[in-house]
Amino acid sequence: MRAPHDLSDLTWTSELAEQLERCARAVGSLDARVSVSSAAHAWRERASWTGYAAALQGQGAELDEIDIFARSCGIVVPGRPLPPSHYDDPDDLPRWLAQLRDPAAWHWRDSAGFSTATPDTWNKRPALLRALEILARHARADGSTEPWLTFPKLLRSMTITASCLPCLVPVDQALRMPVREPEVLASRYFRKLTDAAVVGLERLDAMEAHRLRTAAVLHAARRPGHLATLFALVQHRPVISPLSAASHLGVTISGAGKLLARAAEAGLLVEFTGRQAWRAYIVTDLAHAFGLRRRLPGRPKAPPRPDAALEPTLAEFDAEMARIDALLARRSGSTLPGLGLARQ
Template sequence: MARPIALLPEKIDLDMARLLERIALAIGGLNSTVSGGFVHQIWHQRACWTGYARALQLQGVELDEIDVISWATTTPIPGRARFDTLVDPFDAFVPWTVMLGERDQRHWREDLPFTPVIPTGFSDAPLILRAIAILSQHAQATGDISPWLSLPLLLARMGLTRTPLPCLVAGDKAMRLTPRDSRAIVRRVLRDLVAQAEDGLAIVIELDAERRRWIRLLGEARKPGALRALAVLSLREPILRPEHVGRTLGLSRSGAGKA
């Protein structure tokens, strides 16, 4: 097998610099807001669904985030086409989430299924570009979903994030080909990473606003009843059906609908 090619631009133009700045701002926001607590736990689960959906798309599997959520919460979505395949598209999800939760701090070279080629200027390049250079080699060395899923862990091990942020799954299918214009590929990956990071930050803000709304409602309720449990359930699971709410909270179907 040919040695993988590292995508590392020799120069950073203005457009690339702006993308790097946006990524840094979004990741900085994520680092400061998802450091722990109840909202962090909920966000982490949502981010896993988001990141895994993006990895499936990069792998050429035509599933969206809503399909991953439906599978993870065993909640069928009316109108969604059934995905029939001989290969289980979700078989890598649990091992990936387990790996993301590991506490030991390893060097970024560990666990790579290939020997990375360190290009000229690697140590002087921004961490994001270093990670993309390694990601490109991983994608060329391995044809499965693992390269795309490896990026959050790689970014954490390189020191860009405090912990692996599951939403930071990004890439480009052209990474697996012999690149003619590596700068164009790197720009697309940067834009993808910007979108993933900014969407992840938006979810944190949305979850915190929803948490505050529930706190206000519970404070105003004379008889909260099942409201506390419903608040937790609605924050944890973005798709709720009356039957599921009823089973979880011990309510009748009519009671679940009112809740």
């Protein structure tokens, strides 16, 4: 039987070279920003839901990203079906999160169920193409979501990224088939990985802007009450209802509803379920991303600039975010502390 084509060894064109450069730049930019962002913990958690949804969609599951986000936030969205059980084991996502946050060193050769042999020129080939070749080998050996979900760890193991970036899950079922056009596969891989990194960075930007807008609202509020805690909570649970907010904040459902309405009035949340059902809210940037709210024409309003007047409020808000993160970890073990793995 003829051995599959090694996807790290391509016939190069100027277009492929440009795609590789764009991909490396996008992944590197995201990796650098996440490493210094004040919103990194909450971003990684959201990014894991994005990556998990991509893996299920790649296996043929008929679901949208909002379905995984809502379920992970403990929200049932009226009118939307639950993720299909034959694709989605409820334990798979927590298991994947545990693997990502495991501090133990990991290398792609460890316990590999596929050939780990590499040519003498392996280390001279572009790292992103070496990652593609390993992804293809894993995908041919395992027909589940495991190859796609292992990819963020693979990038970290190969020192392409400094930490696991869970949104980088470039699913392509063609990798499981005999390779006839390796350059086409590589081109599609570069585009998918670039797009995922660009979206990941856009969402990180939105979370950082949300933090600044939140600080401005709190700074201007005469009686903020539980608003600071609510705003910190929605960084980690961006889909929220009065019932879920009440359980986290220790207030009545009516009180939580009023807090959510204040957040919506400030432009930080969007109600998306309508008046005939239990109300549910989502952060504004995800409402746009998921098609729940149309973007207004023109350039969006810039977030306030951080200045000396906002610094105390930002510090208090960051402390509240850390407290909420720890609280959620104790309740469900669902946060992603670090996600960094030792270099190989």
